Every structure is written in structure tokens, then in C-alpha cells.
Amino acid sequence: MQLELLVLLGCSELVFIFTSLRCADDAMGALPPISLARYVCVVQKAYQDTDSVISSVTTKVKGFAKTNSSDLGLRVWDTADYIIPPQEENSFFVLTNMIVTPNQMQTRCPELPNPSTTCTSDSDCKEGFSDARGNGIQTGKCVDYSDAVKTCEVFAWCPLEKDTDLPEPAMLTDAETFTVLIKNNIRFPKFHFSKRNILPDVTSSYLKSCTFHRITDPHCPIFQLKDIVSEADEDFQDLAIRGGVIGILINWDCDLDLSHKKCIPKYSFSRLDNKNPENSAAPGFNFRFAKYFSVDGVETRTLVKAYGIRFDVIVFGKAGKFNLVPTVVNVGAALSFLSLVNAVSDWVLLTFTSKRHFYSQQKSTYLDEMDDTSEVERKTYGTQ
Amino acid sequence: MQLELLVLLGCSELVFIFTSLRCADDAMGALPPISLARYVCVVQKAYQDTDSVISSVTTKVKGFAKTNSSDLGLRVWDTADYIIPPQEENSFFVLTNMIVTPNQMQTRCPELPNPSTTCTSDSDCKEGFSDARGNGIQTGKCVDYSDAVKTCEVFAWCPLEKDTDLPEPAMLTDAETFTVLIKNNIRFPKFHFSKRNILPDVTSSYLKSCTFHRITDPHCPIFQLKDIVSEADEDFQDLAIRGGVIGILINWDCDLDLSHKKCIPKYSFSRLDNKNPENSAAPGFNFRFAKYFSVDGVETRTLVKAYGIRFDVIVFGKAGKFNLVPTVVNVGAALSFLSLVNAVSDWVLLTFTSKRHFYSQQKSTYLDEMDDTSEVERKTYGTQ
């Protein structure tokens, strides 16, 4: 294209100008002017128009885990059990640990003991009172929580959840072997360009057996959860106990002036919540959900406090493509910026040099209105 | 850094030039040139490169509500009951009101009465017909809906939901006392900068007791739902009846040239759906879900039309940091823009002044090819 030629011309002129203007060196310090030009034209691609990415993500987790606890016995967990909710837009949650409180009903039971709920007699409890940080409505009675402790009775989902004994190690230790297939389709609407992270030269047979590896399989869209977590500098079994949020960052940085084949996603992984903050407010990641059923006509539920890892798939990036406007703006502005150099040179010449009077004389033009045919003229330079 | 010095130099030169160019005043009107320079350099920070935010949000709602209705009796609602679905990426829904239709089964029942479903005899109903706006497949029979009204019988989830009697006030009036802890981690990938909304100087003990307040506790990440709604200029109890969507906007506007301590989030709240639109299509916010179970081997469900408040956590903002390219572009371009001033001045001088011929003569140079040693020369000024 002739336009691109023009840009090239503009860029090389810039390089030329920067190279020949020695006096700019002082002002620019460590960065030689030639680098500045290279920086504007080559590194920052200031001749390109850009567009941000529009993305669609689907994920599919595979694998199963076995647990063998005293409560539940031997049990196998599959996708339908450990992915909650079953489908999200840019995110998936893998259950790794949990506290299960089965057979809760709306009835009365002793409140969990803490300074404001322990009591010695009914007079310590107030009927109808409900503490925002408690679990239910006080009935006004003081009852045995254990042999040693008495607490106020509450009307609530009983029995209350005791979330102090978190299983360690995590229950679904096998979760580290799960794999997730991430399908990411992107588009740059301004350039009518779309692509997906499963590259065209990837074959079906490869997809059936591959696992992402930064060096050997950088384009395989199937990731082992353990690898993701360890790339984020975390230990899976450690993270699995209290849960956390891991970002799967997909960066599409595409120079559409080059071959479209070179527009490929780069994956990176990092923990998004704080691991060991000094001011830990509910560290890790967990939430509660319940399964409801009916026992002899009475509504009953199994409450689950689910700990696990939420993987957020964050797609970002931009595409650049040659466009006249940013070219004109950036090359033009860089040229204009050079006029500052003249101003600085002039100031130096006119202020510090021994021959400053001679320069000054040459630099200024005095128009003599009375004698407008005067042959004696002086020219203007510099920031003219 | 020497580069920043250069910028400062460029910016002050700009200010100087603007100040000394008096003729620009007319064109710029109310805005003096010095303000323009200040505007480019100081207000708009045109010497900075910018990056947009990448964000991760987790939320945790606490609190419980009690209801005492004739249908359900006394009942306590906790997180697992009122947060639906239990976990979302940037959003959470709090149930505040509902219409429950228990024990629906796939069977036959009279359709809800409306002009197209009321009938007087079987001949008004058409077997197998299903109206897209109806609830099921007509069986061809005309049956009693009530003592007064007959409607066509349909095969559907029966009994049908009657969603005309929405409880007022809302069922979960206590929802206004719920609190939500919002954990927001952000990063600006270009600058390798990350931060979270729980600031480093916030202590654990403070987090245990604080509630966000715009003036007294502007950095507490725990919000009472009532406060959020009232900051959005809505009445919680009013909103709770039909539901709505409230935006929790977190704005990270960071100047990374300054201390990173000054990069702090600003919270604001606003209602995102329309309150009282003239053309209200389904005002408020509600959706339906069902709990399925089996009664004597027959699939049965409890249908819930859930009204409530969806809180969307919207994180936006950008970071700016000194960068050579935008500096060159913006300062350079601003300087170049000033050449317009010359053009305008020339035009005025050459068109309206009494001495325009004199100026014109001085401004133009005629090369006489025949006499190239001619001493008589004229110079070019202006937009040269």
C-alpha cells in the first residue's frame, strides 16, 4: 500500500532527524534520540489504530474424585457434584473442601457459644431477640449446649452448622488431577477479525491427548488444575483447604498488519485473592448452599459450606492495524515536538555562547517601515 | 528521571508560549491560553500512558431474616436460602419477596382467565392448541376456574401460579439489615501493579466491626444493604416489593506517578433499572426457579417467583503513568496547533491592516531565475 510507504517514509525521516540533531542528546539523557524514534515507530506501533477484544468463553471440567470419610463412607464425585453452579459465563468453581450439616429443620436448638450467647438462666435470654451476627431468634430459654456450656435457645435451621472443624487435608484432594478445556472465541469488531484459542493447525487427535505445558504444549487448550495453580505460585493442596480465586488470563495482543497466524493467545495464571493478608477478612473462598427436601412433610435441607477454587477466565488484549489517523497524529506530533529542540538550541546559543551578539543580530529581523526597499535584511531562525 | 524533566520543560514552554501569544486570546474566547496549557499538562495528564483495570470480585452476604406468614408459619431465612444462585462472578441476588406455588405436577387444570381463555362450552377450546402466552396445552375441555368463570382446561404444571397477589410489604423486610463484604482485587497489567479494596492499613479488628459510611468509614469494605440502596436514592422497603437492579460502582482512578498509597477505590451506588418508566415492561426484577422432588413416584416441584435486588459490582477506572509517547504526541501536537495562530495572525495582517501591502511585500519571496545573484530578496514568514 502507498499509505504504508508514506508511514515508513515518515518514520525514517524521524529517525534521520533524531540522529542528526545532536543537541537533543543532552535533554534526553540516557535515551538517545534514535531510540525515541524507534520507540514511537517500532515499539509502540504508534501508526496503528487499535480495538479491544470481545470474548466468549466456555469451559468444561473433567475428572472425578473419591473420598472416604467416616460420615459419608466411600464416595465418588463427578462434574455434576463438584461444579457449582453447573454453568457460568467466564468462571467455574471447583469444590475442594466442605462442611456438611445434614437434616436441618426449622426448629429450636441451642445457639453456638460465644460471649453474648452463653447464659446461666432463662433471664439471660430475651424472647424474640435476634442478633444480626447470630443464627436465629431467641426463644427466651437457656439450654445445655454441651455438658459444660449453656447457651440461649434459638429458633433457626437446626442443628446449627459448626464451621470450626474444617477438614485438613481437603476432602477432594484428587481435584488437582481434574482437567479443564477452555474454549475462547474472540473478535475485534472494528477490524472484522475473529479467532479462537483452538488454533487451526491443532488436530483433533492432538486435542484428545494433550495437556497445556508452557514449553512443550503452549497451544493446548486443556489445562490440568494442578498446573494452573502451581503456575500461579500456589500449592494446590494448601489452596484446596480454604479455597481461593485463581485468574486464568488470556492475552490476545495482535498486530493485524502481520500474518493472522501470528495472532495467538498467551496464557498466564495468578492468584487473585490475597493469600496471607495481615488483615484477613474471611480468607480463602467459600459460600453456602443448601439442598432442600421433604421428610414426612417437613421441609428439610442439607446445608453445605463449600470451599473451593474459583477460576476466573479473564480475556484481554487489543489488536492494532495500520490507520492513517494515528499515523498522522503520532508522527506529526513527534516532528512538532522536535521544534522544542530548536528553542532550546536557540536559547543556549543566544545566552551562553561568546558570539551571542552575532547570533542575535542574525536571528532578528527589523522592518524599517520608512525604508521598505532597504537591502539590509536579517533572517529569522529557530522557533519561527 | 531525566525524561520527566523533559516533559516538565515541554509543559512549561507550552505555558510560556501560550502566555506570550496574546493574539490567541481572541480565538480561544473565555478560556485563556494559559488555562489550555494547564488543561493539557495538569488536568488531562496528557503526558501519561494509561491502562484499564482487570478486576476480580468476591462477595459474602451475612444476616438472617424472619418471616411469619399464614402459609409458612414462623420461618428463619439464612444466606443459603436467600442468595440465588449461591455464587456469581460480579453480582449477587438477594431474595426479598416471592410468590410460592407448592406441589405443582404435570396434570390438568383450568387456565388462568383472560379474554382468550375464558369459555362457555368445550367448543370454545381446541384440543392440542397451545398459546405462546398461555401456560399449557389445551385439552379441549371448558372447566370451572371459579364459581363465576369458566376457562379452557390445559395440561401443564398444575396448579398454575397466580402471580397477581404480590405480598406487600415484602416478605423479607429484614433484608435491609444484611451486610455484604466485597473483596475486590484489581491489576493494571501494563504497569505490573495490583491492589485490593481492603487497604493495607486496615486491621482485622476494624474489619470485624466496621460498616461502610461515606464520611466516617469510607474504606470499610462491609456494606449494609439498606445503606447501599439509600445511597442510590431508593427506599429499601419500596424496592424490596418488586425488586430491582442496584449497581455498586467501584472506581479505581490511579496516578501511578504519585505514591501508590493514593491509589484508592471510590464507591458509588445507583439504581440500574428504571424505577417508574412510562413504558414499564415488567418493572422491577424477578425470575422463576423450582425445587423438584418426588411425591409417591410422581415428579413434583415447588415453583418460586423470586423478587429481589440484584447487586451488580461494576469495577472500572484506569491508571496513568508517565510515558514518552503520549508526552511527545500531546505536547508536540499542542505546539503545532499554535501554528494556526500564525496563520490567523498573517491573515489578519495581510487582509485588514492599512499597511497590508508593506507586509505582503516583506512576506513573499520572488526568485528571479535570470538574475540569481540578485541582492534583492524577500523573506517568507508565517505558515512557512
Add this chain to the structure above:
Amino acid sequence: MQLELLVLLGCSELVFIFTSLRCADDAMGALPPISLARYVCVVQKAYQDTDSVISSVTTKVKGFAKTNSSDLGLRVWDTADYIIPPQEENSFFVLTNMIVTPNQMQTRCPELPNPSTTCTSDSDCKEGFSDARGNGIQTGKCVDYSDAVKTCEVFAWCPLEKDTDLPEPAMLTDAETFTVLIKNNIRFPKFHFSKRNILPDVTSSYLKSCTFHRITDPHCPIFQLKDIVSEADEDFQDLAIRGGVIGILINWDCDLDLSHKKCIPKYSFSRLDNKNPENSAAPGFNFRFAKYFSVDGVETRTLVKAYGIRFDVIVFGKAGKFNLVPTVVNVGAALSFLSLVNAVSDWVLLTFTSKRHFYSQQKSTYLDEMDDTSEVERKTYGTQ
């Protein structure tokens, strides 16, 4: 505003300069300079400051479907049945096809047959072994899968799902008649501007009966699913079998210098996953979920492999409004870019023309320090 006048002045000057500079024609090739100026000022609106959109989306799907299969008999499906999960932020999933595996329990059953699981005797199976691509933990026994095939027995959710017989046509063929109401509120925070896709002049009665049609009803926010899919160049019944992801793109491109009435959303639709990729890894869109219940105290579940269409509502766009900084930058830089033209002209004149010596003589100035009153002077032109 006087500022806008200035821009107009700058822009028309640009047009004037471009028009008068004939020599630029060669370098610019097909694009005449006047077009470049028009392009910068009119097409690209380079005098505007821009802001990106902040959006909130709610969706409500209406309609019901009937199925009549040998397993389930006649059955009616409504919103609560086919929207999973019941509520998402910018997305909704409509179930169109499924493989149901009822009454699964944690027990023993023969593994599905494949090269690694078929066996002839117990010695082919290894107790406690679990293949990541299998469904459970081997018990060490080799049992009859069918009359002809023996496979290793596993402990798993039994009976295992057989996902090879996908119903064709899809089960919920009626899904194409469903309609969805999309409510989209947007804001441009920088300009304190907000709007929604239900335009102010749309009446309630219109909303009750309208359906989006690109030509006759371009502003109706109610879309029939079949229309959406066919606008994305897909066949609904075809897509319904294996599922897929369809993007509902809402583009807000607003020139806030014009009347706000002209800021209206543009809808477009496209398939976001790949239809028939050569390297199809799990084509279509599906996920598994389970409904849990208790049969005689034993935990039982119904496993559903849900195929369907996920509709992602993607809101994008930007608003532009007059602002001094981009005006100064873009007009100024474009002016400066024109100085390149001088450089090129000079180079041509001084290199290729027959009179290059004459020009060179006129173009260069030699300062003679010894004789600084010299009447013989030469001037500098061009890139001075």
C-alpha cells in the same frame, strides 16, 4: 460555544491547506489530501473525547415447550425448567436437548466399554485403580456389560450415563418460539449520560405485542429465539441438537454532540463458538447437572447432560463529545505532519531537478563571521 468554532476553524484550515498543497498528491496516492482532512475531522471525529460504556443487562425468557417421549410421557416445560441457572448477569442458557440418567446411586456397575476397560477375567482389572478418563474406581472384578461384552466393574454413580444416543431432532423443538425481553441500561460515566434500550417513545402497549424485526421493529426489545439464531446464520433446529453459544451484540455508538435521541442501540447476532471446526473438541455446548434426592435414606440423583443454547449479551460501544485536548492533539498533529511534505518537496527539488544548483544556492545560508555586515545572504526554506 467558541471552542467548537475554533475546531471548525482548525478543520477548515486543514481542508484548505490540504487542497492547496498539490505536491502532496503524489505521496498520498489514491487518497486525495482533501479526503485525509475530511477523514480526520469528520469520519474519525478526532476532536472528541471518548468514554466506554458501563452496562447492566437483565433478561426474561417467556414461552413453554411440550415434549412427548417414551421415557417421560407428555410433559410441559416452562421457564423454571429450561433456564439453567435461573439467573445470570449477562447471559442466559436455554435447554434444548438432554440425556437424562435417572436414579443414580453410589454403587457398583460395569464400566462403559472401551479398549482400556474391556476384560476377559478379573485379572484384567485392578482393585482401587481409577482412570482419569473413566467414571469410577475399579473393584477388581470383570463383569458382563452386555451379552457380548465384559468390562471391569467400577464403584461410581450407577448406572453410568450413556451419552451416545443424543435425541434427534432435539427434545425441546418448541424452544424456537420462546421470546426474550432484554433490558439494557447503559451509562457513560465521564459524560454523566445514561440511557436504556427501551427508548422513551416506546409505549407499554407496543411492548406488549411487539417482536424485534430488523426492518419493521428495530427498537422492540423482545426477541424471538428463532429470529436471533437465524440472524446469526444458523438453523435453530440444527443448533438445538448439540447446542452452541450465540452472541447478542448491542452496540451503543453515541455522538453526544448531537441530539441524545440519536443515541440508539444497534443489535447484531452471531454464533460465538465454532460450528464445524476441523479440529472439533466437544462441538456444541453442554454441561451436566444433577438433582439430588433421597430414596429410602439412600442418596440418589438424576443426572442431566444438558444441551442448549447459551445466549451471551455483549454490550459495547463508546460515546464521543467535543473536548479541547483531542482537538488540539489531532488537528495540531495533522498540521505538523504536513511539514513532511516540505521535506519531500525539497528533496525532490534539490536532487532531481535540472536547476538543483540554483535552488541549493537559494536554500542555504552561509554566515561569514569575519564579515557580519555582508549584504549577500541566502535563506533557508523547507524543514527549517
